[in-house]
Structure formats: C-alpha cells, structure tokens
Amino acid sequence: MxxxxxxxxxxxxxxxxxxxxxxxxxxxxxxxxxxxxxxxxxxxxxxxxxxxxxxxxxxxxxxxxxxxxxxxxxxxxxxxxxxxxxxxxxxxxxxxxxxxxxxxxxxxxxxxxxxxxxxxxxxxxxxxxxxxxxxxxxxxxxxxxxxxxxxxxxxxxxxxxxxxxxxxxxxxxxxxxxxxxxxxxxxxxxxxxxxxxxxxxxxxxxxxxxATFENIPDYWQGAFPVPRIDGHKYARGHAVIVSGDLTSTGAARLSARGALRAGAGLVSVLSPDDALGANTASLTAVMVRRMNGAAGFAEILTDRRLNACVIGPGAGVGEETRALVLTALAAKPALVLDADALTSFADLPARLFEAIKETGNTDIILTPHEGEFRRLFSEMSNKHPLRSKLERVRAAAGRSGAIVLLKGPDTVVASPDGRATIAANAPPWLATAGSGDVLSGMIGGLLAQGVPAFDAACIGVWMHGEAGHEAGPGLIAEDLPEVLPAVLRRLYDRFGIDY
Ligand SMILES: NC(=O)C1=CN([C@@H]2O[C@H](COP(=O)(O)OP(=O)(O)OC[C@H]3O[C@@H](n4cnc5c(N)ncnc54)[C@H](O)[C@@H]3O)[C@@H](O)[C@H]2O)[C@@H](O)CC1
Ligand SMILES: Nc1ncnc2c1ncn2[C@@H]1O[C@H](COP(=O)(O)OP(=O)(O)O)[C@@H](O)[C@H]1O
Ligand SMILES: [K+]
The missing domain is CATH 3.40.50.10260 (YjeF N-terminal domain)
Structure with missing residues (x-):
C-alpha cells in the first residue's frame, strides 16, 4: 500500500x-x-x-x-x-x-x-x-x-x-x-x-x-519465492555465510540457519582454519567449508553456483574483513553486508561505495542498525541532522549505490532507484543479541532463490517481524529460524499457494 x-x-x-x-x-x-x-x-x-x-x-x-x-x-x-x-x-x-x-x-x-x-x-x-x-x-x-x-x-x-x-x-x-x-x-x-x-x-x-510503501505482503507478493514442483535443491540457490574466527562463530551460524529456513537450497558456512572445529561440531544441515583469507574466499566464489553471500556477523572489524568484502564485490554474487562488514569501512566509507558502484551489481544490500548507519554515513548525517529516517535511508541508498536497510521498530528499506518501504510489524522483543544476524541470513536465503535485492530485503524484514510475533516475548535469536515454517505456512495460506 x-x-x-x-x-x-x-x-x-x-x-x-x-x-x-x-x-x-x-x-x-x-x-x-x-x-x-x-x-x-x-x-x-x-x-x-x-x-x-x-x-x-x-x-x-x-x-x-x-x-x-x-x-x-x-x-x-x-x-x-x-x-x-x-x-x-x-x-x-x-x-x-x-x-x-x-x-x-x-x-x-x-x-x-x-x-x-x-x-x-x-x-x-x-x-x-x-x-x-x-x-x-x-x-x-x-x-x-x-x-x-x-x-x-x-x-x-x-x-x-x-x-x-x-x-x-x-x-x-x-x-x-x-x-x-x-x-x-x-x-x-x-x-x-x-x-x-x-x-x-x-x-x-x-x-x-x-515511491514509498508500507512493507506488507501485498507489496511483494509477486516476488515471493515458491519452490517449483519440478525443482531440486540447486534450483533454490546456494548461500554462503562468512564465519569469524574461533572466538566469534555463533553469529555466522545463526545467519546460516536463517538462510536455510528462508528457503536457500544449500547453505555453507565459510570458516577460517581455527574455527573449523567449532563450526563443524555445531552444524548439521548447514555445510562447512575451509576458507583461507581473502585469496581462499576468491577461489571459492569462482563457483558461480554460490549465488548469494552474507558477510559481517561476527566477522571482526579491520583490514581482513575489508579485504573479504572487496573480494565478494569483485566476484559479484548477490551480497548482504551486515555488522562488522559495515563497521570495517567506518573510516573509509567512500572506498566501499566506490567499489559497490564499480561492480554494477544491483543485488547488494547493506543492513546497518542505527549505530552502524551513523558510522558509515556520518558525513551525510552531519550535513542534514534533521532528516527523517525515511529521508536518511533514501539518501544513504543514493550515496552508497546499494539497497540500504536501516533496522529498528520502523525498519526502512530504500533502493538507489528511489523506492522505499517502512515496516511496522516488528515486536520490541526482537531487540535481542543475534536477531540481526538471523535477519541478514534470511535475506541471503531469499537472494539465493533469485529474489531481487529490494524485494529480498523487504520480505526478510517482514518475515523477521512476523517470526518475532510467532515466537513471542522471551524470544532469543535461535528461536527465529525455528518459527519461520509457521510464518511461511501463513503466507502460503494468505497467497492461496497449495502445500
Ligand atoms: N488534503 C486533503 O485531501 C484533505 C485534508 N483534510 C484535512 O485538512 C487538514 C490539513 O488542513 P490545513 O492545511 O488547513 O492544515 P491544518 O488544519 O493542519 O493546520 C493549519 C493551520 O495551523 C497553523 N499552524 C501550523 N503549525 C502551527 C503551530 N505550530 N502553531 C500554531 N498554528 C500552527 C497554520 O498556520 C494554519 O492556520 C488535514 O490534516 C485533514 O485533516 C480533510 O478535510 C480531507 C481532505
Ligand atoms: N524496539 C524494537 N522493536 C522492534 N524491533 C526491533 C527493535 N529494536 C531492534 N529491533 C530489531 O531487532 C534486530 C536487531 O538487530 P541488530 O541490532 O543487528 O542485533 P544483533 O547485532 O545482535 O543481531 C533488528 O532486526 C531490528 O530491526
Ligand atoms: K489532529
């Protein structure tokens, strides 16, 4: 609407x-x-x-x-x-x-x-x-x-x-x-x-x-991915999630589980050597692959079947993460940049924005919370401190060349082409550690299924909010992927899709 x-x-x-x-x-x-x-x-x-x-x-x-x-x-x-x-x-x-x-x-x-x-x-x-x-x-x-x-x-x-x-x-x-x-x-x-x-x-x-719409299913029904009766797992895409080192692997696993539940046919966590044990011991349906830094990452991404990628949850802030982001941008899978992937560019946002624009890839989504947004777009925020959230996110999409999704109780998604949505369905108990990691994974899972980036971001945000309601007060991030089947079932019913 x-x-x-x-x-x-x-x-x-x-x-x-x-x-x-x-x-x-x-x-x-x-x-x-x-x-x-x-x-x-x-x-x-x-x-x-x-x-x-x-x-x-x-x-x-x-x-x-x-x-x-x-x-x-x-x-x-x-x-x-x-x-x-x-x-x-x-x-x-x-x-x-x-x-x-x-x-x-x-x-x-x-x-x-x-x-x-x-x-x-x-x-x-x-x-x-x-x-x-x-x-x-x-x-x-x-x-x-x-x-x-x-x-x-x-x-x-x-x-x-x-x-x-x-x-x-x-x-x-x-x-x-x-x-x-x-x-x-x-x-x-x-x-x-x-x-x-x-x-x-x-x-x-x-x-x-x-150009502004409420983020509700009627808006993105046409882009909602439904598995084909004659399909197979490869037809539903393969999402890869980059894991942090041994001390911070949980965020990538939450994200991976979100991607799988959102419908990616396959999901792999790409793990640094030191974290292989922790990741393999805690993952089952999600696969684990060894990744040796940016060079190893580039090698993995030459496989075009790996069509969606999430970097940021637990990735660590610094040069290594920056190199991973630039590698992913060059390889051009559909891409979600979240959390540490954004903060790693706090001091040189222009470098990120130029790299995004150079790829010509329109399937790139930045998913900051307010703090990450301020860090990445500080120059713009200082110039126009009185702008509304809607105007700020629209301007950020224009500045970065990517879809920008600014989280919160009124999550705004904006595209460089001017479209924007506002969601009003997220309950406050979604504000819990790791909930954003699941969101980035869900969006990665939707991208893997071929959903265009703006729609993938909108669908992910809406389903995340509904999952929050489904799990109810007391929710922890681990609950979110597990309640997605109930959310999907209601969407199938609403859209009249047989299952
Ligand atoms: N646009 C439309 O299609 C329709 C508008 N309608 C009504 O018309 C309203 C808009 O009417 P108006 O444009 O006359 O505006 P408002 O009735 O909202 O207020 C305008 C008046 O308040 C004064 N004012 C503004 N800020 C002030 C402040 N801080 N302190 C003191 N005075 C202040 C203005 O100088 C002006 O006299 C809508 O909100 C709606 O209720 C409806 O009649 C239906 C159709
Ligand atoms: N007051 C709130 N009401 C509803 N949703 C919220 C509120 N505050 C935060 N959220 C949601 O919770 C999630 C938190 O994400 P994030 O801040 O990235 O956390 P984390 O990094 O721990 O995963 C986002 O989806 C955000 O929109
Ligand atoms: K009034």
Missing amino acids: EILTTGEMEQADRLAIAAGAPGFALMLHAGQAVADAATDLAGQGPILVAAGCGNNGGDGFVAATELAARGHDVSVILLCGRDSLKGDAALAAKGWKGRVLPCDLSALGSPALIIDALFGAGLNRPVTGDPQAMIEAINANGAPVLSVDLPSGINGTTGAIMGVAVRATETVTFFRKKPAHLLLPGRIHCGRVRVADIGISDVVLDKIRP
Missing part, C-alpha cells in the same frame, strides 16, 4: 478536486469517517472536539455536527476566533449549531472521548503557547483520544514531534497512510490507525507516482 507525504496528499486532494470532487465534499466524508470512529470509541458518553483554525479543525466541525445529529452530547473548543476560519473550515463551522467554547483549558471537563482536530497536515512549525497548553491538557485528561488525520504536533512526513504532541488512542487518516503513521515516534502517538475512503479515486496515484 502506498504511503503519501503530506505534500503528495495535497496533490491527491488537488487532483481529486480537478477531477470534479468538490473540496468540501472531501471534508464532509473525512468528518463522517471521524464520526464513525468516534461512535465506536465513545459509546453514549459526552464528546469534546478540540478544533484548530485550519481544515483539520474543519473536519472536527463536520464530525461534531454528524455526532450531534446521531444524538451524542457534543461540545467544541476552538483554538481561535470563529471569524478567523476560512474556506472549507469556515463552511464546516457554519454547519455546527451547538456550543463553541473558548480556548479555556478548564472547559475540557471529563468527556468520554476527545476528538483531536487541532493540527493535521498543515503543521509547519513547533507548537508553543495556547496550542501547546491544549495538547498537554488533552494528554493529561485521561479520556480516550481520537486524532483526526494525525495526532496534533506530529509532523506527517517525518513522524517527528514538533515540540509537543497528542497521544491518541486511535487516529483516522484519509485515503492513504502518511510516513508519520509508521515511523517513530509518530507511530507511538497514533494508537490504532484507520484509513478512511473520502472519495479520492486511486487514479490520482498514476500522476503522483508515490
């Missing part, structure tokens, strides 16, 4: 109006959708609408009118004088025949529901003064809060808090989600998110051409 920035949403609005939908009709639909959600939340109790002076407040007036017509006890508090409302918002306020309370915090009372219609897409500066006091009072009131479009104070495009922001129980937005409904901290302030149809046709998307 597409995600629209507030600018793209304005464009949708303009295109819909140009195609014949009156602007006020869109506001009427929006207000009605808010009224529907409010009825579900408030029961029969009194409802207070906190309205701002723009069209978000206009939606609030329409909702108030609709709810009063349905028999609810409704009152409205308005941030400004009624006569300063303009356009559709003024029209909406005209339809409201009930009380309008002045902007007095004591007027909030004890409603069964507060409808937050202070600011939506038009928020363009930090919140101070009366609106700030109003937002703080709404948060302190204790009543459930229904936010119109966005929790007031949240920037719709970046998800940032502009000084202070409403904490909603539920948010009703219109036509499509905005980045703030998925990116933190915005998502935390939204509560449940409902997307309402307000009469804007999907046809407008042909003109807007949005």
Whole structure:
C-alpha cells in the first residue's frame, strides 16, 4: 500500500478536486469517517472536539455536527476566533449549531472521548503557547483520544514531534497512510490507525507516482519465492555465510540457519582454519567449508553456483574483513553486508561505495542498525541532522549505490532507484543479541532463490517481524529460524499457494 507525504496528499486532494470532487465534499466524508470512529470509541458518553483554525479543525466541525445529529452530547473548543476560519473550515463551522467554547483549558471537563482536530497536515512549525497548553491538557485528561488525520504536533512526513504532541488512542487518516503513521515516534502517538475512503479515486496515484510503501505482503507478493514442483535443491540457490574466527562463530551460524529456513537450497558456512572445529561440531544441515583469507574466499566464489553471500556477523572489524568484502564485490554474487562488514569501512566509507558502484551489481544490500548507519554515513548525517529516517535511508541508498536497510521498530528499506518501504510489524522483543544476524541470513536465503535485492530485503524484514510475533516475548535469536515454517505456512495460506 502506498504511503503519501503530506505534500503528495495535497496533490491527491488537488487532483481529486480537478477531477470534479468538490473540496468540501472531501471534508464532509473525512468528518463522517471521524464520526464513525468516534461512535465506536465513545459509546453514549459526552464528546469534546478540540478544533484548530485550519481544515483539520474543519473536519472536527463536520464530525461534531454528524455526532450531534446521531444524538451524542457534543461540545467544541476552538483554538481561535470563529471569524478567523476560512474556506472549507469556515463552511464546516457554519454547519455546527451547538456550543463553541473558548480556548479555556478548564472547559475540557471529563468527556468520554476527545476528538483531536487541532493540527493535521498543515503543521509547519513547533507548537508553543495556547496550542501547546491544549495538547498537554488533552494528554493529561485521561479520556480516550481520537486524532483526526494525525495526532496534533506530529509532523506527517517525518513522524517527528514538533515540540509537543497528542497521544491518541486511535487516529483516522484519509485515503492513504502518511510516513508519520509508521515511523517513530509518530507511530507511538497514533494508537490504532484507520484509513478512511473520502472519495479520492486511486487514479490520482498514476500522476503522483508515490515511491514509498508500507512493507506488507501485498507489496511483494509477486516476488515471493515458491519452490517449483519440478525443482531440486540447486534450483533454490546456494548461500554462503562468512564465519569469524574461533572466538566469534555463533553469529555466522545463526545467519546460516536463517538462510536455510528462508528457503536457500544449500547453505555453507565459510570458516577460517581455527574455527573449523567449532563450526563443524555445531552444524548439521548447514555445510562447512575451509576458507583461507581473502585469496581462499576468491577461489571459492569462482563457483558461480554460490549465488548469494552474507558477510559481517561476527566477522571482526579491520583490514581482513575489508579485504573479504572487496573480494565478494569483485566476484559479484548477490551480497548482504551486515555488522562488522559495515563497521570495517567506518573510516573509509567512500572506498566501499566506490567499489559497490564499480561492480554494477544491483543485488547488494547493506543492513546497518542505527549505530552502524551513523558510522558509515556520518558525513551525510552531519550535513542534514534533521532528516527523517525515511529521508536518511533514501539518501544513504543514493550515496552508497546499494539497497540500504536501516533496522529498528520502523525498519526502512530504500533502493538507489528511489523506492522505499517502512515496516511496522516488528515486536520490541526482537531487540535481542543475534536477531540481526538471523535477519541478514534470511535475506541471503531469499537472494539465493533469485529474489531481487529490494524485494529480498523487504520480505526478510517482514518475515523477521512476523517470526518475532510467532515466537513471542522471551524470544532469543535461535528461536527465529525455528518459527519461520509457521510464518511461511501463513503466507502460503494468505497467497492461496497449495502445500
Ligand atoms: N488534503 C486533503 O485531501 C484533505 C485534508 N483534510 C484535512 O485538512 C487538514 C490539513 O488542513 P490545513 O492545511 O488547513 O492544515 P491544518 O488544519 O493542519 O493546520 C493549519 C493551520 O495551523 C497553523 N499552524 C501550523 N503549525 C502551527 C503551530 N505550530 N502553531 C500554531 N498554528 C500552527 C497554520 O498556520 C494554519 O492556520 C488535514 O490534516 C485533514 O485533516 C480533510 O478535510 C480531507 C481532505
Ligand atoms: N524496539 C524494537 N522493536 C522492534 N524491533 C526491533 C527493535 N529494536 C531492534 N529491533 C530489531 O531487532 C534486530 C536487531 O538487530 P541488530 O541490532 O543487528 O542485533 P544483533 O547485532 O545482535 O543481531 C533488528 O532486526 C531490528 O530491526
Ligand atoms: K489532529
């Protein structure tokens, strides 16, 4: 499903109006959708609408009118004088025949529901003064809060808090989600998110051409790998995972197990001499091969059947890992660079990015967490410290020439071609040692099956989040590969694939 920035949403609005939908009709639909959600939340109790002076407040007036017509006890508090409302918002306020309370915090009372219609897409500066006091009072009131479009104070495009922001129980937005409904901290302030149809046709998307999508199965169903009935293990690809030395072999094994469970036909751990014993003693379905440094690695990669490679988990930081990465880039298998493979280039990121661009290989994925991202893209982050996560990852993909996947509760995947996805399905107990190692392996396993890199990254992130839910609280990294069959089974069911 597409995600629209507030600018793209304005464009949708303009295109819909140009195609014949009156602007006020869109506001009427929006207000009605808010009224529907409010009825579900408030029961029969009194409802207070906190309205701002723009069209978000206009939606609030329409909702108030609709709810009063349905028999609810409704009152409205308005941030400004009624006569300063303009356009559709003024029209909406005209339809409201009930009380309008002045902007007095004591007027909030004890409603069964507060409808937050202070600011939506038009928020363009930090919140101070009366609106700030109003937002703080709404948060302190204790009543459930229904936010119109966005929790007031949240920037719709970046998800940032502009000084202070409403904490909603539920948010009703219109036509499509905005980045703030998925990116933190915005998502935390939204509560449940409902997307309402307000009469804007999907046809407008042909003109807007949005490049940001929610990372959900509908988005990548077409790229999801399904083993062929007449296939064999070699047809499902062979992923190789580079192991660290004797003191750090577990990360590569976790990664390898993730690759195998994600469907690679074969998985090998490439092990330095000193770690051969540890790796062979702890692996069964995953194979182990001796690898003597970068020269040995280059020799192994001449076998083109080894079509996907993961370097980084437990690899160690330094010149040896840098040499392994440059070797893999030259050999051109589909490649995941994670953890130490990224940190090894912290002091010379340009060397990595040049090598990536020189290969012409488009199947390269970098999978940093925030710390690794900052190390690798520090120059860029220092120049634009206020960018949103979405913008930062997009810029990093452009800068590096690779797919960049920035982990966290709102993992963003971006491609140098401009596409990006945001995932919102990861539970917090995924933040546990080794969980990222499994993710890099899962993506390697998908690449081995021939899934294009951007899709492989998106599918890996989504399945990793679902595996987190499947294993539940108390999860440790070892659990993740073991619950993948259940996640895959549900995907097969959802896609209607026989098994
Ligand atoms: N774009 C669309 O397709 C639709 C938009 N609708 C509604 O319209 C909203 C956007 O309306 P507007 O563009 O009028 O914007 P808003 O109603 O979000 O707010 C704009 C007003 O707030 C002021 N303002 C901004 N930041 C402020 C701050 N920090 N402190 C004090 N005042 C501040 C602005 O100067 C302006 O007067 C959407 O969020 C949505 O609720 C709906 O009516 C349905 C259709
Ligand atoms: N608060 C959170 N909510 C959901 N997922 C999270 C959260 N914090 C981290 N994660 C996920 O947990 C994984 C941790 O990966 P990483 O930091 O690389 O750990 P490790 O190096 O120990 O494997 C990533 O997939 C990340 O997206
Ligand atoms: K709002």
